[in-house]
Amino acid sequence: MHLLRHLLLAVLWLCPHLAAAQTVEFRLERMRPGLEASEKSVLSGALDGQFDAVAQATLNTLDRDTWFRIIPSSDWRSDSPPVLVVQQTRFQRFTVFPSGGGRPTTLSALQADFPGGQTRGVLIFPLGDGFRAGQPLYLRARFEGSPTLLVPRLSITSYDDARATAIMHVRLSASCFAALMALALCAMCVWLIVRERLFILYAFLLGCQGLYVTLITYDAYALPGLGALVRYGVRPTFLFAVLACIAAVSFARIMTNADQIAPRIAWLFRAQQSLFVLLLLVMLATPYRAIATLSAIGNVLIMASTMTIVAAGVAGWRHGSRASAFFLLAWLVMQGFTFARALCETAGLQSSNLIVYGFPLSMVGSGILLALGLADRMREMRAALRDAQARAHTDALTGLLNRRCILERLDAARTQFRDNGEPVSVLFVDLDHFKAINDHHGHLAGDACLREASRRLLATLRHSDAVGRYGGEEFLVVLQGADRTAAAAIAEQLRAALASAPVQAEGAQIDLTCSIGVASTGSDALSGEDLIARADAALYAAKRDGRNRVALAPDSSLVAPDPAQNEGAHIDRLSHPPLCRTPR
Structure with missing residues (x-):
């Protein structure tokens, strides 16, 4: 009962707004590509006939400056003012022009002068007092940096609900980052004592995952010393993602004992490790606008390495390795979310909240399971050492001292x-x-x-x-x-x-x-x-x-x-x- 109470308190702390959020349905329209339109002509309504409806409330293929028109389906009936929320952004600078000539707001997740009191992962745009059913408001997405496969998501909700979402976003990101870094620090301390290579790989893997999580949620830029990473755009995120993949492949090869029980899988691990290293070197020398292509290649490699890691875990488990069983369980938890996220980005699909927020949580869960697997592996190693010492001290035939x-x-x-x-x-x-x-x-x-x-x-x-x-x-x-x-x-x-x-x-x-x-x-x-x-x-x-x-x-x-x-x-x-x- 105590454990259930603590888990409930943790959920309540991470998710302070559990009630159903008040939202307004809207129709999203996109200006036809190839049109050159000034801000004045768009806001005056002169080009409303050049907008076409889109199926979902997502902003697909934002590889150029694009105008959107948002038409609410109903009036706003809440005491908390309405806001437009944009999530899963990266290289776009969004400007929202509220209905009735309200003051426009411009935000970008990677802007250096990001306003205080907000989080980069949840962009909140006030819609003012002129919000009415059928009254359009306009959104301009300006492309900055490299093309991205992420699909930004839009919603119209109350300011209170948006703030609750932002708080949950920050708490989840900070908690996952702190948990992963704490596990990495513990692994480093253990490595300093036992000098077992698996522990340094485990620490490096979790450290890269922790930085990657806080970068994809954009909260890293609020940490001391990491704000300067904004100028490098997506390169730090890509860097730590690839480094985590390299560490994961090396860790999996050793943890599952693939070199001895599955030489072909071990060969695949070495090949994938080399490809990740090559991908990292190419990224460092590639023009900024080509990083999205490299990201797609990286996602394909991640999906391939996921299947290889699962195959190695199954092979080790079938050979009676308890460490491989722990590893397989831990990796399935995280790689399920990793595979789904990579698939959504590669296919240009919208990621659900389960994938968006389950991904960092799965890393923490996998880190804990991997720690249990490492502890079990150390237990097996100690048992083997005790057995070897006993054989060195005893007579094989009689069991007496030699x-x-x-x-x-x-x-x-x-x-x-x-x-x-x-x-x-x-x-x-x-x-x-x-x-x-x-x-x-x-x-x-x-x-x-x-x-x-x-x-x-x-x-x-x-x-x-x-x-x-x-x-x-x-x-x-x-x-x-x-x-x-x-x-x-x-x-x-x-x-x-x-x-x-x-x-x-x-x-x-x-x-x-x-x-x-x-x-x-x-x-x-x-x-x-x-x-x-x-x-x-x-x-x-x-x-x-x-x-x-x-x-x-x-x-x-x-x-x-x-x-x-x-x-x-x-x-x-x-x-x-x-x-x-x-x-x-």
């Missing part, structure tokens, strides 16, 4: 003994008659015996004890905090556990016993190597006395190791301690 790791544990136990005198004991465990088991039952049966012996050792030992496979059928147990007497008792428990029941392997019941040699810091051992050697000697005594028994190394007094002893060299000596070559 030789080097158990020797490191012994070295750590000796450090504790050196620091606080805590006793350390070592058990050298060797399976009896293991060669005969391999010879009579096969190596698979021998492997099964090793795995079962490992399971019984782990089940019997304490949590503080460490056991590792030393080599072949030999195991090394490190008992920290156990003196000679405690170690002997634990060794007897291990021997009994291994001999407690036959092992079922390869259709046979195999009796399993072991011999154990025990050495502790109560002996003359001055190093880990000495402890292992003494435990090995005790193991030989157990073998010699008939196997399936525990033998203890002779006890003697011990002086704690010298703290100045080179511990770094010690572990290298433990890596290959001497082994007795006598058959066991």
Whole structure:
């Protein structure tokens, strides 16, 4: 309930005017092309016969100076004065001449001296007191800069409704810009720590999208330092759009692992990236009036890259990549609006409010979903790293610590003994008659015996004890905090556990016993190597006395190791301690 309340408050904040806006229907007429008309002749009505009705309240193909006549269908019946609202403009300078000889108003979304208190994305023209049904008002659209594929939309509404629309426009633009920039900043901070290339691409992508959103809504020019971009017209918008596409293609190729799972799609990504770079270079060197043509080419490339990105996401998802599934979901949300917007601009169609305002919101939603996808990818990478570390520390057959790791544990136990005198004991465990088991039952049966012996050792030992496979059928147990007497008792428990029941392997019941040699810091051992050697000697005594028994190394007094002893060299000596070559 709390979440629903917060969402409702957010919607109310973004959309302060939810009631149905009061509008007036009107007939839109356009002066026939090719006519040279002065302002005086048009406003006098002398050329009214040269206007033809248009089907929709949109201003199509504004590639030259054009006159429009707007004829209201009804009188104005609201206390709030009527205004003409023009949206989705870019390179046109509009002048509105109200009915009854009212004062004309001239506005352009890209004019440097834009009046304060208004937003460039929603141009508001007062219509004065002479607004009457059937009384025409005139609109002059003067072409400035480059031809554009955008179709400006007209509406006649109240000043209060127009202001509410402008407020919603500004709040939506500012919120999307702030959200995208916040996500980009967070990604940059993460990149500074983990140095993962995906995060810098993600930050660059969201940064370009944020600037693009605030440029297409014209609110960027009100931000500190960005007002100077007005003089460059549409070039900054085009620049950040293409840079976002380049970053998106690179991000998609890495996120979906296309190079490994779909080489052909990866080739398409590289080709599209090269085309976007070429398009950007051409735009920088192209005359201003040709940018609309480049924009159309860019829209076609965007639609093609959208389909390629979706194909890559599906391919990664089918290969079991959770990151690709997140990416596909995020990209479908945004690319649906991107595709629709590009299609409307390319075809010269009017974009609905759903597309106009859903487009920046979809970028924010996709950014959040992509952040979840990146987090999931990092989780998978950490899991893979932990798995690799575990494989590096464990024996593949038995799951116990491997030789080097158990020797490191012994070295750590000796450090504790050196620091606080805590006793350390070592058990050298060797399976009896293991060669005969391999010879009579096969190596698979021998492997099964090793795995079962490992399971019984782990089940019997304490949590503080460490056991590792030393080599072949030999195991090394490190008992920290156990003196000679405690170690002997634990060794007897291990021997009994291994001999407690036959092992079922390869259709046979195999009796399993072991011999154990025990050495502790109560002996003359001055190093880990000495402890292992003494435990090995005790193991030989157990073998010699008939196997399936525990033998203890002779006890003697011990002086704690010298703290100045080179511990770094010690572990290298433990890596290959001497082994007795006598058959066991």
